Amino acid sequence: MRFDEVWLRILANTSIKKNKELANIVGIAESVVSKRAKENNFPVEWGFFVAQEFGLSTDWLLTGEGEKEAEKKDFLSEVQEWIDESCRTNADMKIWFKVQFENKFPEFVEWKKRKDERLEQHNITRNSKIA
Numbered sequence: 001m002r003f004d005e006v007w008l009r010i011l012a013n014t015s016i017k018k019n020k021e022l023a024n025i026v027g028i029a030e031s032v033v034s035k036r037a038k039e040n041n042f043p044v045e046w047g048f049f050v051a052q053e054f055g056l057s058t059d060w061l062l063t064g065e066g067e068k069e070a071e072k073k074d075f076l077s078e079v080q081e082w083i084d085e086s087c088r089t090n091a092d093m094k095i096w097f098k099v100q101f102e103n104k105f106p107e108f109v110e111w112k113k114r115k116d117e118r119l120e121q122h123n124i125t126r127n128s129k130i131a
Helices: 003-013 019-026 030-039 044-054 058-063 075-089 093-104 106-130
Strands: none
Touching: 003 030, 003 044, 003 058, 019 030, 019 044, 044 058, 075 093, 093 106
């Protein structure tokens, strides 16, 4: 990838403005960035790190083609996907996650209890109207 072309997209679409900032995100020395800039060679893996950091599509960042923003998944969808994948190799994963979640978020346990009580009350009310 041509460094100059990728660098223009980075400057225009991220908070990165200096070689040092790019080096920090990529995890390399600033001198390596300067060397690549002189060679006009932007490594693909750098594009991946920058795209991840700023929610951009790696393809777009490197080539200027396609969708600019990375496909965004809802956080809870990603958690569900992770649990589903993990359950394929560990059947107890769902139970483990539930216990861990309830331990970390007692507010959820209380909310669920209130919700269940409202549902039970609604069912009692509904059933008493039928009789």
